[in-house]
Amino acid sequence: MFKQLITGLVALAGAATAASAAAPLPDVAKGVAIPQDKGYFVEEIADGLYWVTEGVYTTMFLTTGEGVIMVDAPPSIGQNLLKAVAEVTDEPIKYVIYTHSHADHIAAAGLYPADAIVIAHEATKARLERMADPDRPAPYGVFVGGAAVPLPTVTFSDTYTLTVGDQTLELAYRGDDHEPGNIYVYAPRQKVLEKIDIVFPGWVPFMDLAVSENVMGYIKAHDEILSYDFDKLVSGHFGRLATREDVETQKAYLEDVVANGLTALKTVDFMSIAQQTGFDNLAVLFDTYLTALGRKCADLTEAKWVGRLGAADVWTASHCGRVIESLRID
Numbered sequence: 001m002f003k004q005l006i007t008g009l010v011a012l013a014g015a016a017t018a019a020s021a022a023a024p025l026p027d028v029a030k031g032v033a034i035p036q037d038k039g040y041f042v043e044e045i046a047d048g049l050y051w052v053t054e055g056v057y058t059t060m061f062l063t064t065g066e067g068v069i070m071v072d073a074p075p076s077i078g079q080n081l082l083k084a085v086a087e088v089t090d091e092p093i094k095y096v097i098y099t100h101s102h103a104d105h106i107a108a109a110g111l112y113p114a115d116a117i118v119i120a121h122e123a124t125k126a127r128l129e130r131m132a133d134p135d136r137p138a139p140y141g142v143f144v145g146g147a148a149v150p151l152p153t154v155t156f157s158d159t160y161t162l163t164v165g166d167q168t169l170e171l172a173y174r175g176d177d178h179e180p181g182n183i184y185v186y187a188p189r190q191k192v193l194e195k196i197d198i199v200f201p202g203w204v205p206f207m208d209l210a211v212s213e214n215v216m217g218y219i220k221a222h223d224e225i226l227s228y229d230f231d232k233l234v235s236g237h238f239g240r241l242a243t244r245e246d247v248e249t250q251k252a253y254l255e256d257v258v259a260n261g262l263t264a265l266k267t268v269d270f271m272s273i274a275q276q277t278g279f280d281n282l283a284v285l286f287d288t289y290l291t292a293l294g295r296k297c298a299d300l301t302e303a304k305w306v307g308r309l310g311a312a313d314v315w316t317a318s319h320c321g322r323v324i325e326s327l328r329i330d
């Protein structure tokens with residue numbers, strides 16, 4: 001017990017040192033102030049469309065006069081999603097849209113009324129069906145404070161328009177990026193787009209290109225986002241809405257990561273690294289080589305971006321690693 005306590009304290013001290021060693025956060029990385037008595041922030045963006053955050057996750061919901069349309073259900077906001085809705089409308093929740101299958105964005109959907117109609121891309125339904133497998137080695141969603149979710153009752157492959165009362169949301173699938181099935185949810189009247197886990201306003205993306213499965217699709221999604229006529233983007237993280245400028249800034253950052261990854265691939269010499277490590281242990285050889293590639297790309301990128309975007313000093317190396325692997329093998 002005592003030994004565990006000491007180990008814990010040492011780990012905490014290590015974490016504190018790491019945090020204090022990080023570059024100061026630029027102002028653009030700061031989100032809205034969260035009322036501490038409530039634990040969440042809710043605000044109307046325009047014409048009955050609201051966004052909600054607890055400081056780390058963001059999503060939106062739309063009042064229609066004939067029931068609320070919820071987009072996603074981040075378990076970190078949890079019950080406060082229901083409080084946020086009740087704070088601004090008496091309408092019941094009638095529709096739920098899943099942007100994609102990841103539990104950290106939807107695994108509180110069991111809180112919504114059981115008769116709500118759940119809409120998602122067909123690939124999202126297929127993934128959620130896999131996750132409902134009772135023989136799966138670990139359950140879905142519990143690691144982020146959620147639980148199993150209702151399967152979608154309505155699915156689509158390309159586009160789906162949801163009109164309720166005098167409100168409309170246009171759902172579209174434009175190809176694989178962060179995850180197959182990750183859709184665009186557009187409110188044309190409000191000029192608001194929700195697209196999750198691509199853009200991190202004021203920050204570089206979450207580690208490993210936001211844990212995206214398709215690297216080139218992930219980068220291309222920035223152009224897809226910009227092709228919409230939107231004023232505000234609900235992007236899923238962190239505590240504020242994104243603007244077109246945020247999307248363009250992150251796109252420029254990623255273009256630098258790709259260019260610097262190519263530079264690293266062209267300039268870091270595999271054979272000179274092999275001369276140091278030898279060929280006997282191929283794992284050591286490739287680990288040394290890939291680490292050198294990633295470091296070269298990160299050094300070039302950090303020199304330009306630390307201080308402009310939050311976590312450029314923390315996650316650029318992981319982005320370089322993901323991009324370089326993609327440039328090598330995809």
Ligand SMILES: [Zn+2]
Binds near residue numbers: 102105
């Ligand atoms: Zn995700």
